[in-house]
Amino acid sequence: MEIDKSKPIWRQIVQEIKERISRGDIEKGVPTVRALAEELGVNPNTVARAYREMEREGIVESWVGKGTWVKKGSRDKLKEEMVDEVIGGFVKNLTSMGLSKKEIKKLVRKIDD
Amino acid sequence: MIEVKKLVKIYDDVYAVNSIDLTIEEGAFVGLVGPNGSGKTTLLKLLFGFCRPTSGDIKINGKSPGVELRSEISFYPECDSTYHWMKTQDLINWYASFFSDWNKDKEKELIGFFDLPRHRCVAHLSKGLRAKLKLVLTLSRDAKIFLLDEPLSGIDPASRANIISGILKAYRAKQTFIFSTHIVSDAETLFERTIFMKEGNIIIDGKSDALREEYGKSMDQIFKEELYE
Numbered sequence: 587m588e589i590d591k592s593k594p595i596w597r598q599i600v601q602e603i604k605e606r607i608s609r610g611d612i613e614k615g616v617p618t619v620r621a622l623a624e625e626l627g628v629n630p631n632t633v634a635r636a637y638r639e640m641e642r643e644g645i646v647e648s649w650v651g652k653g654t655w656v657k658k659g660s661r662d663k664l665k666e667e668m669v670d671e672v673i674g675g676f677v678k679n680l681t682s683m684g685l686s687k688k689e690i691k692k693l694v695r696k697i698d699d
Numbered sequence: 700m701i702e703v704k705k706l707v708k709i710y711d712d713v714y715a716v717n718s719i720d721l722t723i724e725e726g727a728f729v730g731l732v733g734p735n736g737s738g739k740t741t742l743l744k745l746l747f748g749f750c751r752p753t754s755g756d757i758k759i760n761g762k763s764p765g766v767e768l769r770s771e772i773s774f775y776p777e778c779d780s781t782y783h784w785m786k787t788q789d790l791i792n793w794y795a796s797f798f799s800d801w802n803k804d805k806e807k808e809l810i811g812f813f814d815l816p817r818h819r820c821v822a823h824l825s826k827g828l829r830a831k832l833k834l835v836l837t838l839s840r841d842a843k844i845f846l847l848d849e850p851l852s853g854i855d856p857a858s859r860a861n862i863i864s865g866i867l868k869a870y871r872a873k874q875t876f877i878f879s880t881h882i883v884s885d886a887e888t889l890f891e892r893t894i895f896m897k898e899g900n901i902i903i904d905g906k907s908d909a910l911r912e913e914y915g916k917s918m919d920q921i922f923k924e925e926l927y928e
Contacts, residue, residue, distance in 0.1 A: 592915060595911070623867065624867060627889075629890065631728065
C-alpha cells in the first residue's frame with residue numbers, strides 16, 4: 587500500500603483493510619495494530635484509530651488480548667459496497683457524457699457473456 | 700503529562716524560545732518540526748533540564764525538570780558521545796549500568812535490528828552507525844518520556860527508513876516521544892501530532908491527520924510552504 591501523506595492516513599488504512607477483506611486476503615484475523623503499524627511504518631495509534639472506525643461500522647470486532655476479527659458477512663457486504671461504488675461512478679461518467687439511463691441500460695445489455 | 704506555560708529562554712538577547720504554551724499527553728508521539736535555529740533543541744533541553752528557563756514554567760508528571768526526573772526521561776542528543784576509544788558493547792554496558800530501567804531484551808533487539816557491530820571501536824563507526832549506537836543507548840530504557848533531538852540529521856536517505864523502523868519498534872504504549880527534525884517527509888507518518896516551530900514560536904500545532912485534512916497537504920509540504928512564507 588502506497589500512503590498519500592497529504593490525506594488523513596487513518597482513512598487510507600480503513601480503505602486498505604476493507605479492500606483486503608473484500609479480496610479475501612484477510613479472512614478472519616486482522617493484523618495486530620503493532621504488526622500493521624510496522625508493516626506500513628506508521629504510528630500504532632493511527633492504526634488503532636482506523637480499527638476503531640471499522641468496529642463502529644460493524645466490519646470487525648476486537649477482543650481484548652485476542653486481537654481484531656472480521657465479522658461474519660463483512661466480505662459480502664464490502665464487496666457489494668464496492669460494486670455499488672463502481673457502478674455509481676460508471677453511470678455518472680456516462681450521464682455526464684450526455685447518455686440517458688435508458689441508453690446506458692441498453693449498452694450494458696450489449697456486453698458479451 | 701508535560702505542561703509548559705509561558706516558557707521563555709533568552710541567549711545573549713536572542714529569544715531562542717519565545718513564550719510557549721504547550722500540553723503533551725502521556726503516550727503521545729509528537730513531531731517537533733522546524734528549520735535550524737527555530738528553538739527545537741532549546742525546548743528539548745529545557746524539558747530535560749539541561750538548561751533553565753529565563754521565565755515560565757515546566758511541569759512533567761507534576762515535577763519540575765531536574766535530577767529527579769532524569770530517571771523518567773531518556774534524551775537523544777544531536778552531538779556524538781566523546782567515548783570514541785570504547786568498543787560498542789563495552790560502551791553500551793557501561794551506559795546501561797547508570798539506569799535501573801535498562802531493558803536488556805530491547806537492547807539486544809535493537810542491536811540486531813540495526814546490525815550494529817558489537818566489538819568495534821566507536822571511533823571507527825560510520826556516522827550512520829554512531830547514530831544507531833546512540834539510539835540503542837537512548838531507546839533501551841523503559842523510560843516514560845523520550846526526547847529525540849534530530850535523530851535523522853546527517854543520516855543518508857537509504858538508512859533513514861531503518862532508523863525510523865527501529866524507533867517504531869522501540870515505542871511502547873503509554874510512552875511519550877518527542878522527535879525533533881528538519882527532515883520531515885521520511886518521519887511524518889510516525890507523528891500522531893506535529894508541532895511546527897519558527898523563530899522560537901509555535902506556528903502550527905495539531906493532530907497530523909487533522910492537519911492533512913485541513914490543509915490538504917503533507918506535514919512536509921506544510922513545513923516547506925507555510926513556514927517559509
